[in-house]
Amino acid sequence: xxxxxxxxxxxxxxxxxxxxxxxxxxxxxxxxxxxxxxxxxxxxxxxxxxxxxxxxxxxxxxxxxxxxxxxxxxxxxxxxxxxxxxxxxxxxxxxxxxxxxxxxxxxxxxxxxxxxxxxxxxxxxxxxxxxxxxxxxxxxxxxxxxxxxxxxxxxxxxxxxxxxxxxxxxxxxxxxxxxxxxxxxxxxxxxxxxxxxxxxxxxxxxxxxxxxxxxxxxxxxxxxxxxxxxxxxxxxxxxxxxxxxxxxxxxxxxxxxxxxxxxxxxxxxxxxxxxxxxxxxxxxxxxxxxxxxxxxxxxxxxxxxxxxxxxxx
Numbered sequence: 042x043x044x045x046x047x048x049x050x051x052x053x054x055x056x057x058x059x060x061x062x063x064x065x066x067x068x069x070x071x072x073x074x075x076x077x078x079x080x081x082x083x084x085x086x087x088x089x090x091x092x093x094x095x096x097x098x099x100x101x102x103x104x105x106x107x108x109x110x111x112x113x114x115x116x117x118x119x120x121x122x123x124x125x126x127x128x129x130x131x132x133x134x135x136x137x138x139x140x141x142x143x144x145x146x147x148x149x150x151x152x153x154x155x156x157x158x159x160x161x162x163x164x165x166x167x168x169x170x171x172x173x174x175x176x177x178x179x180x181x182x183x184x185x186x187x188x189x190x191x192x193x194x195x196x197x198x199x200x201x202x203x204x205x206x207x208x209x210x211x212x213x214x215x216x217x218x219x220x221x222x223x224x225x226x227x228x229x230x231x232x233x234x235x236x237x238x239x240x241x242x243x244x245x246x247x248x249x250x251x252x253x254x255x256x257x258x259x260x261x262x263x264x265x266x267x268x269x270x271x272x273x274x275x276x277x278x279x280x281x282x283x284x285x286x287x288x289x290x291x292x293x294x295x296x297x298x299x300x301x302x303x304x305x306x307x308x309x310x311x312x313x314x315x316x317x318x319x320x321x322x323x324x325x326x327x328x329x330x331x332x333x334x335x336x337x338x339x340x341x342x343x344x345x346x347x348x349x350x351x352x353x354x
Contacts, residue, residue: 049099049109051084055091062087066094066129078123079115092120092137093129110157112150114143117228128309140228143176179223182215183236191234192241194248204243205236273347282345287326289349290316296325303352319351 060076064087072090074080079091089095092115101108121138124130147170154165189195196204202212202219209224223230230236241249263271278284292315296305299322306319320326323346334342 142226144225183219282343285344291320291325
C-alpha cells in the first residue's frame, strides 16, 4: 500500500477497528466498520483496511511527491472475514486471504521502493521494521509408505526426496519417515495429505489406475424419496407435459403474483438483474418460461417442474 505522506497526521497505527468507524475507500464508497477489523490509521482516523483497500484521504495523486510505502503480512482469516462482511473484492484481498510468504515482506518493500526510484527518480529513506511475531517454520512428519497406500502407485524414496527438494522442502531422514520443513511460501501445506498431493501432482495424475467400482449391491440404488420423485416425473410426463428444469431464482415481477403472504428471499449478488429473488412458488418460473415460449411461436405447450421453493419463515 502507498500513501501520500503529507496527508498523514503524525504516526501510523495498525489496529482493530471500533464499531461504527467510517472511511471512504479508493473505490469511492463509504464503509461503516464493525468491531475487530484490521485497519491502518493515523491520529485523525482510519486510512484504509489492511490488506484489502486504501482510503481516499491518504490516496496518491498526479502531483504527489512524497509517499509512504507500507508492506505487511495480514492474517488470512481476518482478511476473509472483513472482505465478506463488507462485500469487498480486491487484488490485495485475493492474495492475502490465501496466505502469502511471511518472509517476503521486507524483500517486497525494497523491491517496490527500488522500482519507484528507477522509474520516477527520488530518494529512498530508511526502512522501519515492526515485528509482532517471529516466523517459525512448519514441520511435517511424512510416512513414506503413506504415498502408495493413498494413491495406489509407488515412487522411490530417492524420487520423493528429489521432488520435495525441488519444491523447496528440506528433508531429514528419520527411522521410517521424513521430517519435512515446509517452505515459507507454501501456507497451503499443513499436513501429510498435502505432501501426498504435491508428490502426485509432480509425478503425474495419469499414473493413477482406474478401478471400476463393485457393481453388486444388496440395497436398492434409489431412496424412497428419489423413487417418488421419478414416479411423479413419469406420471406427469405421461399426460403429455414436458419437464422444465429452471433456476431456483426468478424475476421479482413474476414472483410477486404467486408469493401470497410469504416474504421473498432477495439475492445479494444475482447473476442478472431479472433473477433477483429465490422463487416463492414453482409457478414463478413456469409462467416466465411459458411466456418466452409463446413469444417464440410455441402456442400449444404444457410444462411442469418439480423443485424447491424458498421463503422466510
